[in-house]
Amino acid sequence: MRGEAVTKMARFAPGGxxxxxxxxxxxxxxxxxxxxxxTRARARRKFSAxxxxxxxxxxxxxxxxxxxxxxxxxxxxxxxxxxxxxxxALRNAIGEFRALFGNNREIDPRFVRMVEQSARLQGLKFETxxxxxxxxxxxxxxxxxxxxxxxxxxxxxxxxxAMDGLMPYIAALAxxxxxxxxxxxxxxxxxxxxxxxxxxxxxxxxxEDKLTGLPNHAKTLELLDLYLAEHAAHESTTFALVELDxxxxxxxxxxxLGSDELIxxxxxxxREAVPAEAVVGRVGSDExxxxxxxxxxxxxxxxxxxxxxxxxxxxxxxTVVRVSAHAGFAQAPRHATTxxxxxxxxxxxxxxxxxxxxGSIVAFEAAIDTVSTDQKFIQRELPRALSANELELHYQxxxxxxxxxxxxxxxxxxxxxxxxxxxxxxxxxxxxEQMGLMDTLGAFVLRRALQEAKRWPDLxxxxxxxxxxxxxxxIVDLVRSALEESGVPPSRLMLEITEGVLIDxxxxxxxxxxxxxxxxxxxxxxxxxxxxxxxxxxxxxxLDKLKIDRSFVVALGTSANGGVIIQAIVALGRxxxxxxxxxxxxxxxxxxxxxxxxxxxMQGFLFAKPAPAATIDRLLAQQKQSSGAKALAAPATLxx
Ligand code: C2E
Ligand code: MG
Ligand code: MG
Numbered sequence: 305m306r307g308e309a310v311t312k313m314a315r316f317a318p319g320g321x322x323x324x325x326x327x328x329x330x331x332x333x334x335x336x337x338x339x340x341x342x343t344r345a346r347a348r349r350k351f352s353a354x355x356x357x358x359x360x361x362x363x364x365x366x367x368x369x370x371x372x373x374x375x376x377x378x379x380x381x382x383x384x385x386x387x388x389x390x391x392x393a394l395r396n397a398i399g400e401f402r403a404l405f406g407n408n409r410e411i412d413p414r415f416v417r418m419v420e421q422s423a424r425l426q427g428l429k430f431e432t433x434x435x436x437x438x439x440x441x442x443x444x445x446x447x448x449x450x451x452x453x454x455x456x457x458x459x460x461x462x463x464x465x466a467m468d469g470l471m472p473y474i475a476a477l478a479x480x481x482x483x484x485x486x487x488x489x490x491x492x493x494x495x496x497x498x499x500x501x502x503x504x505x506x507x508x509x510x511x512e513d514k515l516t517g518l519p520n521h522a523k524t525l526e527l528l529d530l531y532l533a534e535h536a537a538h539e540s541t542t543f544a545l546v547e548l549d550x551x552x553x554x555x556x557x558x559x560x561l562g563s564d565e566l567i568x569x570x571x572x573x574x575r576e577a578v579p580a581e582a583v584v585g586r587v588g589s590d591e592x593x594x595x596x597x598x599x600x601x602x603x604x605x606x607x608x609x610x611x612x613x614x615x616x617x618x619x620x621x622x623t624v625v626r627v628s629a630h631a632g633f634a635q636a637p638r639h640a641t642t643x644x645x646x647x648x649x650x651x652x653x654x655x656x657x658x659x660x661x662x663g664s665i666v667a668f669e670a671a672i673d674t675v676s677t678d679q680k681f682i683q684r685e686l687p688r689a690l691s692a693n694e695l696e697l698h699y700q701x702x703x704x705x706x707x708x709x710x711x712x713x714x715x716x717x718x719x720x721x722x723x724x725x726x727x728x729x730x731x732x733x734x735x736x737e738q739m740g741l742m743d744t745l746g747a748f749v750l751r752r753a754l755q756e757a758k759r760w761p762d763l764x765x766x767x768x769x770x771x772x773x774x775x776x777x778x779i780v781d782l783v784r785s786a787l788e789e790s791g792v793p794p795s796r797l798m799l800e801i802t803e804g805v806l807i808d809x810x811x812x813x814x815x816x817x818x819x820x821x822x823x824x825x826x827x828x829x830x831x832x833x834x835x836x837x838x839x840x841x842x843x844x845x846x847l848d849k850l851k852i853d854r855s856f857v858v859a860l861g862t863s864a865n866g867g868v869i870i871q872a873i874v875a876l877g878r879x880x881x882x883x884x885x886x887x888x889x890x891x892x893x894x895x896x897x898x899x900x901x902x903x904x905x906m907q908g909f910l911f912a913k914p915a916p917a918a919t920i921d922r923l924l925a926q927q928k929q930s931s932g933a934k935a936l937a938a939p940a941t942l943x944x
Contacts, residue, residue, distance in 0.1 A: 854888025
């Protein structure tokens with residue numbers, strides 16, 4: 305099957321095995337597909353029309369010949385019927401007039417005429433001897449039963465004669481139809497050839513990227529299959545992905561047509577930089593693939609470097625445009641043997657190169673793959689974990705900056721896998737979102753947190769909502785029903801959302817937060833400062849609490865301005881009427897500085913690590929005993 309495909313391609317670009325493939329794919333040209341489509345439709349129409357004409361011609365010819373034959377038959381039959389009627393009439397006449405025959409063998413000519421008329425015969429004669437010619441003959445017996453003589457008459461065939469007259473015309477018509485059918489056959493053949501050619505063209509067009517004329521994504525993968533099947537034992541197939549940097553900016557600058565022109569130019573630059581036997585395909589809007597078979601010991605990185613350098617040279621349009629690219633590659637059989645695995649690994653290498661920045665080239669290596677293997681593992685295991693009760697909640701105390709009393713707890717999801725051990729929420733929650741498991745997971749967290757919060761009537765419980773949950777309108781119903789089921793007053797529930805979710809659809813988010821407020825719950829902005837840190841959010845969204853990200857606390861000790869910034873944010877939050885909490889407080893020094901900065905609440909390992917509900921029970925009991933602040937200043941006792 306594959307071998308066949310190779311031979312087919314080789315026809316288009318004679319030469320070596322791989323140059324045949326390469327030649328096949330580089331044909332360049334915009335709007336080829338449209339043109340091919342039109343040509344093919346026209347060729348199809350022509351073919352159908354020619355076939356119809358030819359069929360009609362054959363039918364007409366058949367009909368003419370058949371009707372000529374039938375006509376002849378009918379004419380002959382009608383002539384024969386006429387003959388037998390004439391004979392019958394003659395015999396009757398003879399019977400009637402028998403008495404008139406004398407022995408003299410003479411017959412009155414008037415009688416002959418009478419018989420001639422009554423039997424409608426032509427040229428009737430009475431003869432005593434049988435005539436030798438072509439004439440019809442009927443013996444006449446006298447009264448004694450002896451032959452008295454013979455009536456003879458001319459045989460007429462009026463119908464057949466009429467048909468004879470038509471014959472030359474019929475023959476001419478049949479001949480004309482034969483000629484026409486022959487002509488139609490020739491037309492049909494030509495139309496068939498055109499159709500095959502245009503279908504071939506259409507097949508090619510379906511394989512090509514419309515803009516650059518390079519093989520498109522599907523074709524590239526098909527060619528990769530061929531390469532993988534073709535490379536010899538001492539050879540490797542390299543599959544490299546080249547991605548342009550910042551094409552959004554280029555499009556914004558040049559417009560869509562300009563960026564199309566750039567893509568075409570880049571395609572040419574890539575082709576120029578690779579050996580003739582390499583295949584270049586366009587596999588995404590700003591992503592290209594380069595495939596090459598080479599000896600195992602050939603280092604392909606210089607080729608890929610040449611590609612990137614060639615792309616980066618200035619492009620002269622109306623204005624000079626520069627565009628950089630990065631590349632990732634994997635090789636078969638070293639990194640993978642199947643198409644799926646090879647492309648996946650090249651993709652991973654490309655992502656790693658994107659992280660490194662413009663101009664980077666990354667060869668696949670096993671280390672890159674661990675994250676995604678984890679992802680696969682999580683995808684497989686998470687649904688099971690949910691039903692097997694492997695997930696539970698830990699709670700991290702939140703303390704008042706003044707006095708250090710525990711005022712609330714943040715519920716944090718924990719997964720302890722039977723063989724892998726603890727898997728962090730930051731790892732598995734995004735996977736749950738991707739898998740559509742967040743509904744189930746989110747409902748589990750909310751219900752469990754509210755159930756367990758019943759044990760701590762003086763504390764509020766903070767529950768994290770993933771962006772997907774916040775975007776979903778039904779979150780309001782979920783929160784309402786979870787509150788009703790647990791009987792926990794809504795004022796004791798704090799929902800934590802992150803900045804990212806506010807950007808996508810601000811109007812809807814304002815509405816969502818208001819709906820949640822209407823239930824009586826409070827809403828905190830989590831991780832403030834880790835993302836966009838847009839101060840305008842604080843004003844725009846009806847928030848209750850600001851949770852300043854741990855990164856600011858880290859900056860407290862390391863950067864000269866760290867203290868100033870955190871002071872400013874705390875002051876701003878308070879000025880806007882928000883309660884300010886700082887996360888990730890780990891040292892006594894940080895605690896003191898933050899307290900001076902004016903924050904309201906703190907959370908961090910200095911006070912307590914997230915722990916099961918039972919530990920919170922114990923901490924609260926301790927707190928009761930030793931009037932608060934001092935006990936909470938010593939993390940060791942709290943986490944024990
Ligand atoms: P987060 O909501 O900002 O939670 C605080 C994270 O900081 C927790 O990480 C906590 O263990 C950690 N942390 C607290 N104090 C300190 C400290 O002093 N130093 C350091 N280095 N870390 C501290 P964790 O539990 O790994 O959770 C990570 C993130 O996962 C959470 O960040 C939250 O965004 C998300 N998450 C956790 N549980 C849930 C959940 O039930 N639902 C949703 N949607 N997200 C959750
Ligand atoms: Mg949180
Ligand atoms: Mg946080």
